[in-house]
Amino acid sequence: MTAGVDVGHPQAQSIQSDQDVVRVRQLIRTVAVAVKLSLVDQTKVVTAASELARNTLVYGGGGSVEVTVVENVRRKGVQIVFVDSGPGIPDLDLALTDGYTTGGGLGLGLSGARRLVDEFQIETSAESGTRITVTKWSR
Structure with missing residues (x-):
């Protein structure tokens, strides 16, 4: 994983421990730098991904x-898909309500994470778990 991250080639990471959460943050930071997100946008996407x-x-x-580098006509971005x-x-x-938290995280909750990215989609059910897709675009 270097600055030569390829568009459309996802990088996967298991999330089974606190150390994996740290690895996710590192992966997101590396990809965000590779697509030339500003320092502020790097911080936003890493914070959202951490939550x-x-x-x-x-x-x-x-x-x-x-984690996938995505591209449209004007710019590149980072797309991140969390699945459980x-x-x-x-x-x-309720979970998407500003200020709602069950504690234990960064205190951002889903609504805070949603505000930090450009695109946010969530699918959830008792039968299949939760899938959250977020995208942060370069400016």
Whole structure:
């Protein structure tokens, strides 16, 4: 994993421990630098990813993340997909409410993570767990 990160070739990381959460942050930072995100945007996407990785571990019972460099006509970005097979989020509207937290994370909650990225999508159910896709674009 270097500055020569390829567009469209995802990098995967398991999330089964606190050390994996640290590895996720490092992976996101490396990819964010490679796509030339500003320092502020690097910090935003790493912070959001850290919160989501922690949620994957704590509430989803572990899972995985896939990080992909994406590109559109004007710019590159970082797309991050978090997946777990946990119990899902029982009240998604409540979980996405500003200030809502169950404690233990950075205190951002899902709404805070959503504000730090450009695109945010969540799918959750008791049967299949939770899948959160976020994207941060270069400016």
